[in-house]
Amino acid sequence: MDVTTIERCGLAAFSCIHSKPAGADRDACIAKAQTRCAKKLTALDQARSKFTSSLTSACGGEPPRVPFPLLLASSVLGFEKLDPTCRNEAHLSLTSLGAIAACVQFAGGCRAEQALGVALPRIGDLLPAVLNIEEIGVCVPSPSGDLDGLADPKQAQLAVRCQQGTTAAGRHLLMQRIAAARQCVDGLLACRLSGRSLVVCTKVAARCEQRLAALDQGPKSAVAKLATSIGRACGSLPAPALFGATGTGFTAVAERCAALGVDPLSDVGAISTCVARAYGCAATALVRRALPLVDDELGRFGITFDDDPFCAEVAPTPTATITASGTPTLVATPEPTASATSNPTATATPTPFGTGTPAATATPQSGETPTPTDTGAPNPTPTASPAGACGDGIVEPGEECDDGNTVAGDGCSPDCLFELLIPGSGSFSVNCVAEIGLIDPNATFGSDGLPTSLQSCVDGDPTCDADGVVNDECHFRLALCFRATDPRLPRCAGATTVTKYTLLSPRPQDPIRNITRAANAAAVIAAFQTLTPVPPSGDSGNVFTFDPPLAVSDVPLCTDVVDFVVPLGTRDSHTEKLRGSTASTPEGNLVDKDKLRLRCIRP
Structure with missing residues (x-):
């Protein structure tokens, strides 16, 4: 269950x-x-x-x-x-x-x-x-x-x-x-x-x-x-x-x-x-x-x-x-005494396994016969910033991102702010209300000087692939951010609050036949805990209704950073998408539509 x-x-x-x-x-x-x-x-x-x-x-x-x-x-x-x-x-x-x-x-x-x-x-x-x-x-x-x-x-x-x-x-x-x-x-x-x-x-x-x-x-x-x-x-x-x-x-x-x-x-x-x-x-x-x-x-x-x-x-x-x-x-095994049900085969939750099923992630690829190697047991001692400081690897109040350092130009600024915010594609008056923060110092930009809705990463490239390992999947680090204005978009200046956000793709209730999409959806939904303790609603559990509405300003208000996985499988490249819509006031009848395609490329 x-x-x-x-x-x-x-x-x-x-x-x-x-x-x-x-x-x-x-x-x-x-x-x-x-x-x-x-x-x-x-x-x-x-x-x-x-x-x-x-x-x-x-x-x-x-x-x-x-x-x-x-x-x-x-x-x-x-x-x-x-x-x-x-x-x-x-x-x-x-x-x-x-x-x-x-x-x-x-x-x-x-x-x-x-x-x-x-x-x-x-x-x-x-x-x-x-x-x-x-x-x-x-x-x-x-x-x-x-x-x-x-x-x-x-x-x-x-x-x-x-x-x-x-x-x-x-x-x-x-x-x-x-x-x-x-x-x-x-x-x-x-x-x-x-x-x-x-x-x-x-x-x-x-x-x-x-x-x-x-x-x-x-x-x-x-x-x-x-x-x-x-x-x-x-x-x-x-x-x-x-x-x-x-x-x-x-x-x-x-x-x-x-x-x-x-x-x-x-x-x-x-x-x-x-x-x-x-x-x-x-x-x-x-x-x-x-x-x-x-x-x-x-x-x-x-x-x-x-x-x-x-x-x-x-x-x-x-x-x-x-x-x-x-x-x-x-196997006819006596019922464990700690169980509180007489029907153990109907008492499990697949939810966590949609998030971390080993067979769908750290699994040797087709035709590959791994030879395990004993790598010893070193005890690494990572160097961390002082507790509570920007650069300690933990996203804290006042920070949009934290990649564990205070280096400029790596996608997360020395002040722990996103260096790349990708705007939406709705009406000009609201297309800055919801933007997607992406940690990628080598992002692709269009002729208008704005980042494009398709961003790519080579598997194992540590600047954009969070795990930094060539393992047939790319881990993009991103967050959803809400704001009132964006100097890059002068016609967007009408919103004062956000009333609703709908995650359109991937959806939390996607069939588990695609474990990665289900895990990505669950991660995006979980990231909203930073903004609201109220669980999502809707038949698919993909709608956040903010009551009271989220007040927005010139400073982006962001969710937790999400590890968004794009698997390669046996392909040379593969693309997954993140789509959402945001309703705001006083422009409540207008919707800021966001679409980001993330492509993983085999090295």
Whole structure:
């Protein structure tokens, strides 16, 4: 089960019980939520059915693009390490590519659902109102039958805002952790298998270590930003409504938070810490299931992947030797005691794997037989700027970008501002309202002196390819920026606020047959957490409605920097596109349309 679907369905029910009085109005609200959730489940089932074919396309075939023993080998992709977990959690033995696909989708999903149960404590009562939880199987607390809401309309509104903020912040941290781990593994594995020098791989490891450290360390870390977001979302809610059973109900998760080292659960700060640890542990579990080689790849350079003692898992005992065969093998394994559902094969979330599926990223290419090389275990010590300063590799308030230095001319200025902003293509009065910041010092410009809507990068060119490795894909660094004026566009000077942004391509609900596009869409959506804690709406989860509207000025207001991946596959070049539309006031009836095509070229 996709944890995002559960989250949105739970929030829909929560909104109904707090915005509508018990009776016909509430029943009608719940009925509408049931219809929406049924559609989301149908779309999710369709996406799941295409996941295996996508993995097969990347790794299978006759002859297989990647021999099955290499998928299992601990020195390559390491899926043999996952076999005990798959037997224990999904009742699968990894005897085929199909079994790997099934386990990656389902094993460990319970962790993400349990984390959601911390951020949305009443999920056990909310879900049964809009979903048949017996049929789908989820790891949420048993329902108590309490669907009462707060009597005070103002407090009820604050409670809805609080729950939207806690769930969005937790999900954003989950995605950040998975994305950081994926980037590290992709870069380090590609560096090792391509035979690059130890010096080059050590630089990749240093960037990786900085990226992982930025998640937890310092006042501007991802965890600190989560605390700020939850504080902003829940800080105005009185304690009785925050902890009470008819409000957000955080008293119900006090025992779970104590197990995560947060005791007592007494205020919003403690809630933030508990939510961060719950989602952090979920991300660790999910990464180790989707990328079983993560600890080995990082360990070669003395980097430890998330050693939080509260996330410790008991390693299962292997029960058999893995052998290759054509179909998944079910294993009759006793149900693990930590599971909260009797149907483990229906309790996983493919969302993280759309963000970091190893088979679609750090996978040897067709016809290539990698020879693993032991590169030793150096412990790189990267040089960083003082904490909180421009050039420390962390985008902080007042910064649009931060590439880890204060060098001019590399795409991100010494003041951590984008040196390249690509304007939109809508009406002249609004085509500066939304612009795309791109880190590329060698960008292409048109005859009008403006950057063109097609930008190219050669795979491995560190000036535009963020991972700096020749690995059949380019990692473009970009962000969406909103502003009122642009001196390059004198006719654009009418906007005062932005009311809505719609991501047109790629879409978050794109079929999982294209894992990279799904991951790119998820990354763009997650980047908006900098601007708003409210999750996106729309059938595809691609519409941000800003209420209150975003105030814009001459200074660009930017999202987090996104790692936008363009894969080459077997082609000499390939192009992916980013398209969006922005509505603004007072020109609310006009739309700034943005389109950027990013092309990766084989060296």
